[in-house]
Amino acid sequence: MKRLVVLVFAALFLFIVSCAQKEVVVPDSGPMSKKEDTSKDKDRDVKDRSKDADETTSIDKDSIKDRALTEEEIRAAMQSVLKNIPFAYNRSDILDEAKPVLRKISDWMLAHKSVSLLIEGHCDERGTNEYNLALGDQRAQATKAFLVSSGVPATSMETVTFGKEKPICNEHNEACWSKNRRAAFVISR
Amino acid sequence: MKKISLINVSQLILLLLTLCAGSLAEGRVYIDVTSPGGRKLPIAIQDFTGIAEGPGVSEIIKSDLQFTNLFSFVDKNAFLETSDTPFNADNWRPLGVDAVVKGVFEGSSDSSLSVTVSVYDVVEMRNILKKNYSTKKNLLRPLAHKIADDLYEAITGQKGVFSTRIAFIGYDSAEGRSIYLMDFDGQRIKKIVKKNSLIMRPHWSPDSKRLAYSFLRKGRWAINILNFDTASETEVFSSKGTNLVGDFTPDGKDLLLSSSSKGSPDIYLLQLNSRVLTPLTYADTIEVSPASSPDGGHIVYVSNKSGTPQLYIMNSDGSDSRRLTFEGNYNTAPEWSPAGDLIAFCMMTGGRFQIATIKPDGTSLTVLTNVGNNEEPSFSADGRYIVFTSDRDGVKGVYVMSVTADEQHRISPKNIRAFGPSWSHN
Known part of the structure; x- marks a missing residue:
């Protein structure tokens, strides 16, 4: 039964999205886009209630279809612009070596005003679970603050911490730890 | 009977x-x-x-x-x-x-x-x-x-702990993370809450009828309480930022938590009936992991205001904060013993994490473990034992030892990556 509801909403959602894409000019606030938003929210709710969504965020393809960016552009941006920035052990202040990356990101964000960014804070394994979540939170927030000071609107960025729960490198050495101490950027709604 | x-x-x-x-x-x-x-x-x-x-x-x-x-x-x-x-x-x-x-x-x-x-x-x-x-x-x-x-x-002449249980987080690749419950001896293990997202160490209410835990929901850290009497689950707190359960107060009416909704993580008291949230710290540094003393008079927590994470003790209204730990540059995850005479915590020493205890006056620092990394200590109801997470056998598991560091042994099954243990109070 639940699955049926999800399918119905998903179908409805796809239908509306594909309709919206046919419109050459899509006004930001029109009856069409409003309708689309509500169906999108409902869809998310149903999904979350039936099965808790995997929080490993990647590109939310559906939600960016109606944006100016194509998937290729997003992939290119992820590779050339939205690079991970490093942090020192147990610190959340922005390192000098991270600043050129962040400037490039802020330029790109200012050139793509419709894009929203999710900033993820991550830590290496040399910290305890709960404290690392707080540290990752502070890394993501420091990153966001730097981008805000470079002119990116605060409303276009969200932060989330994963602590040490999602390492990208699994060896127990500094080379690996330094890769894991990072803020990562994901294009979201 | x-x-x-x-x-x-x-x-x-x-x-x-x-x-x-x-x-x-x-x-x-x-x-x-x-x-x-x-x-x-x-x-x-x-x-x-x-x-x-x-x-x-x-x-x-x-x-x-x-x-x-x-x-x-x-x-x-x-x-x-x-x-x-x-x-x-x-x-x-x-x-x-x-x-x-x-x-x-x-x-x-x-x-x-x-x-x-x-x-x-x-x-x-x-x-x-x-x-x-x-x-x-x-x-x-x-x-x-x-x-x-x-x-x-x-x-x-003392109460036994043989009917108590241990809640913990288990991970298997098929179903992700779940909250598990087992007897104190690792038997009768069962999965009680399935979450496909990140979920953190649960904390028991004083009567052991409720379990509070933090989990990641739609990019936000929310706090849920699981009620065993009514077999129901309620979200009690969510906001933007990182919200993490610390501890119930001894009367079971309030929850101590940390939240970064106002910028940096601070300690708050959440009244569970009215949902009124009262800030207890106001620093722009990290303040997390609050735990109540058994008499409810004090709170031990972690702050990095000195530059490294250290334990601090303050009055339950947030006043008179003083630093508790001075040795080592990484001390986290405190929990008060049931008698109030000890605080167990996780201390980095020699590049690894170990379980240690210290008296609330800052004396008698004792390191209890020395193999692998050990964290997340939780006392048994009688204060004689500590359950904790260790990676000493390779994969993370739940271990028990006496408060004098004897008889350290694994109790969670080997086929589950297990961490975040919390010992029920009865």
């Missing part, structure tokens, strides 16, 4: 008068649990009779008592007295046994199954415990733990 005490009343009064120490009011204390390295009490646990599972029940009771390291056991092959003959002290003196346990099951159908347990003092030739329990065949394991609790209390 009625307790039939055969302790002679006049004898008890005499004891009370002569001992005058309030803690010994329960009767004779055969083992002083507070004196480490004391003599172990030699005990004989006879196979329980009446049903085929009887000897299995005796084995669980023995294993519970063995866990405490306070008893020694005589091999049952050496017993001179069979299980179904009446107690005779003369049969036990030659074996050097001080206490004898007998149990007789009656009835066989689930509706009428009961067991009568008797504990005898060989030296004084008297019955120190006689109790009848009604039960069901599928509940023999919890029954054995209950009998062990009563036995332990009759002999030591």
Whole structure:
């Protein structure tokens, strides 16, 4: 039964999205886009209630279809612009070596005003679970603050911490730890 | 279930008068649990009779008592007295046994199954415990733990922990993270909350009827409370930022938590009925992991205002904060012992994480572990044991040790990556 509801909403959602894409000019606030938003929210709710969504965020393809960016552009941006920035052990202040990356990101964000960014804070394994979540939170927030000071609107960025729960490198050495101490950027709604 | 005490009343009064120490009011204390390295009490646990599972029940009771390291056991092959003959002290003196346990099951159908347990003092030739329990065949394991609790209390004057449980987070690749529940000995393990997202260490309410935990929902850290009485789950707090459960207050009415909704993580008190949120710290540094003292007067928490994470103690209203730890540059995850005399925490030493204890006045720092990385300590209800996470055998698991660092062993199954243990209070 639940699955049926999800399918119905998903179908409805796809239908509306594909309709919206046919419109050459899509006004930001029109009856069409409003309708689309509500169906999108409902869809998310149903999904979350039936099965808790995997929080490993990647590109939310559906939600960016109606944006100016194509998937290729997003992939290119992820590779050339939205690079991970490093942090020192147990610190959340922005390192000098991270600043050129962040400037490039802020330029790109200012050139793509419709894009929203999710900033993820991550830590290496040399910290305890709960404290690392707080540290990752502070890394993501420091990153966001730097981008805000470079002119990116605060409303276009969200932060989330994963602590040490999602390492990208699994060896127990500094080379690996330094890769894991990072803020990562994901294009979201 | 009625307790039939055969302790002679006049004898008890005499004891009370002569001992005058309030803690010994329960009767004779055969083992002083507070004196480490004391003599172990030699005990004989006879196979329980009446049903085929009887000897299995005796084995669980023995294993519970063995866990405490306070008893020694005589091999049952050496017993001179069979299980179904009446107690005779003369049969036990030659074996050097001080206490004898007998149990007789009656009835066989689930509706009428009961067991009568008797504990005898060989030296004084008297019955120190006689109790009848009604039960069901599928509940023999919890029954054995209950009998062990009563036995332990009759002999030591202290409450046993054999009926307590441990909640923890388990990970398997098929279903992601879930909250699991197991008996204190790692048996009867079951999955109680499935979440496909990140989920953090649960915390028990003082009555152990509720479990609070933090989890990641739609990019936000929310706090849920699971109620075992009503078998329901309620989200009690969510906001933007990182929201993490710290601890229930001793009255069970409020939740201490940390939240970064205003920028940096700070400590808050959440009233569970009114959902009123009161800030207790206002620093622009990291303040996390609050834990209440058992009397509710103080809160121990982690702050990095000195530049590294250290433990601090403040009054329960947030006033008079003082630094507790000065050794090492990474001290986190504090928990107060049930008696209030110790704080267990995780300390980085030699590049690895170890479990340590310290007195609330900052003295008597003791490191308890030295193999692998160890974190997330949680006390047993009697304060004698600590459950914690360790990666000493490669994969993360839940381990138990005595508060004096003895008998460190894994209790979670090897096939589950297990962490974030929390010991129930009853």
